[in-house]
Amino acid sequence: MKHFSEADLLETYYMQPSEATPIIAHVNDCNECQERYRRLSQKLRDIAACPSEKPATFWTRQRLMIMRAVDNAREQSGRTVRTARVAAAALLAFLLGGAVVYKSVEPALKTPAVIVAPAPQVASNDDLKVPSDPWQSDELKDFGSVVQWESWVEASSPTGSSL
Amino acid sequence: MTQINATVPSDAELIARTLGGDGGAFGILVDRFQRKIYRVAFAIVRNDVEADTITQDTFIQAYTHLAKFQGRSEFETWLTRIAINRSRDSLRRRRFVSLFRSDEDGEPEGWIEPVDDRPDPEREIMARQLRTAIERAERKLSTQQKLIFRLRHYEDRSLEEIAVLLGLRSGTVRAHLFRAIHKIRQELAEWVTAREEPSNETL
Numbered sequence: 001m002k003h004f005s006e007a008d009l010l011e012t013y014y015m016q017p018s019e020a021t022p023i024i025a026h027v028n029d030c031n032e033c034q035e036r037y038r039r040l041s042q043k044l045r046d047i048a049a050c051p052s053e054k055p056a057t058f059w060t061r062q063r064l065m066i067m068r069a070v071d072n073a074r075e076q077s078g079r080t081v082r083t084a085r086v087a088a089a090a091l092l093a094f095l096l097g098g099a100v101v102y103k104s105v106e107p108a109l110k111t112p113a114v115i116v117a118p119a120p121q122v123a124s125n126d127d128l129k130v131p132s133d134p135w136q137s138d139e140l141k142d143f144g145s146v147v148q149w150e151s152w153v154e155a156s157s158p159t160g161s162s163l
Numbered sequence: 164m165t166q167i168n169a170t171v172p173s174d175a176e177l178i179a180r181t182l183g184g185d186g187g188a189f190g191i192l193v194d195r196f197q198r199k200i201y202r203v204a205f206a207i208v209r210n211d212v213e214a215d216t217i218t219q220d221t222f223i224q225a226y227t228h229l230a231k232f233q234g235r236s237e238f239e240t241w242l243t244r245i246a247i248n249r250s251r252d253s254l255r256r257r258r259f260v261s262l263f264r265s266d267e268d269g270e271p272e273g274w275i276e277p278v279d280d281r282p283d284p285e286r287e288i289m290a291r292q293l294r295t296a297i298e299r300a301e302r303k304l305s306t307q308q309k310l311i312f313r314l315r316h317y318e319d320r321s322l323e324e325i326a327v328l329l330g331l332r333s334g335t336v337r338a339h340l341f342r343a344i345h346k347i348r349q350e351l352a353e354w355v356t357a358r359e360e361p362s363n364e365t366l
Contacts, residue, residue, distance in 0.1 A: 007348045014315055014344050015337070016322055047294045048317045059197060061213060066193050066222045071186065073227055 003030065009037045013044060174238040181229060189229075193222050196239060200246045205319035207250035207310060208257075208326065222245040247310070247328055254306050256295060294353070298348035311336055312343040 004012075012023050027033045062076060172180075180188035200221050205214035224245055225232075232241055258317065297316070301309055314320045314328070323339065326333045 007351045010348060010351065011341075012346050014312075016339060043290050043293055044316070045319075046290055047297065048319070054201075059194075061192065062201075062218060063193050066188070066197070067190055069219065069223045069360060070189060070226045073223060074186065077227075151222050 002026075004033050004036075006036060006040050009033070009040050012037070013041055022053075175234060178229060178232065178234075179239065181226070189226055196242055197222070199239065203243055203246050203314075203318060204250050207247065207313050208253050209313075213253055217246060217249045219322055220249055224249075243328055244330075247314075251306060251310055254309060255312070259305060296350040297347055300343070300350045303346050305341050308339045308343045311339045315340055 004026065008023065009027070012021075012027070017024055027037050172188070173193075174192065177188040177192050182190070197218060201214055201218045204217040204221070205211070208214055209216065221242060225242055232238065301312065304312060311325055311329070314325050315322070320328070322333055322336050325331075326336045327335065
């Protein structure tokens with residue numbers, strides 16, 4: 001019967017093979033290997049033992065250090081939040097104040113209407129058209145008074161025209 | 164029993180209270196988990212002072228990011244992940260520093276004596292040799308292999324647990340661990356040969 005060395009068993013110890021593997025099956029059946037495996041496991045556990053058993057003062061000191069750092073972090077965070085709030089409030093006040101001031105001086109700031117030079121007129125066919133009211137045309141505008149008089153005559157004495 | 168359980172606040176409750184500004188609630192969480200976190204950190208970095216610093220940093224980081232904890236995992240698992248990441252950073256830093264030093268790895272030599280109060284000199288010698296073999300093999304491991312091996316060896320975490328804590332697939336963890344054990348076996352082979360030689364001579 002082939003027995004397994006400690007080196008072989010080491011792999012079994014760490015790798016958590018399933019119960020079906022040949023090495024586990026052998027260890028379960030063979031007293032010698034079983035004992036060797038037990039001793040190896042014990043040694044490994046001994047080596048791995050962590051000295052986490054510290055005096056109570058160690059944990060108290062550690063806890064105090066953590067809580068002090070946490071308090072600092074909280075204070076710093078609170079300060080940051082406060083600063084951010086103050087900054088936001090200042091910005092808001094600045095914007096509101098600016099808006100109020102702007103509203104108050106807005107009329108003065110209004111620029112006069114921009115006089116745009118008339119674009120050079122290009123003669124188009126429209127100029128040649130006869131306006132719908134012939135009396136408004138350039139040729140007849142100097143005769144406006146006559147036009148008004150004629151209109152007056154026409155409006156005031158309809159009967160005369162009929163005569 | 165039920166009365167006692169009713170008076171002990173749950174992690175979720177303490178987290179909610181902490182987020183509400185109750186600093187004392189976080190103190191209870193620290194008290195509840197500081198030993199476990201210290202043990203994990205020590206298992207990985209194998210140094211008292213560093214483990215202490217990592218434990219403190221873990222809780223401070225947890226506090227500042229507590230609002231991001233969504234409760235998808237246990238609070239303890241979340242804390243352990245932070246501690247593992249910090250420990251890994253520490254190992255990497257140490258590895259980087261060791262590049263500029265004359266010694267092999269920069270690992271602290273202060274190995275902890277095994278807890279064994281039985282007066283058995285032979286067993287003590289064997290344990291020391293095994294420990295030396297593991298120590299030598301560990302120096303040849305990558306940071307990730309070392310991390311996984313130490314969580315398995317010192318913390319006795321299962322492969323599945325390690326996979327969850329590191330956010331890796333179980334197969335990846337198994338491969339890293341196998342490689343680590345292979346190196347330890349090589350070291351052990353020398354140790355076994357050296358141990359068997361004198362007995363052969365007597366025969």
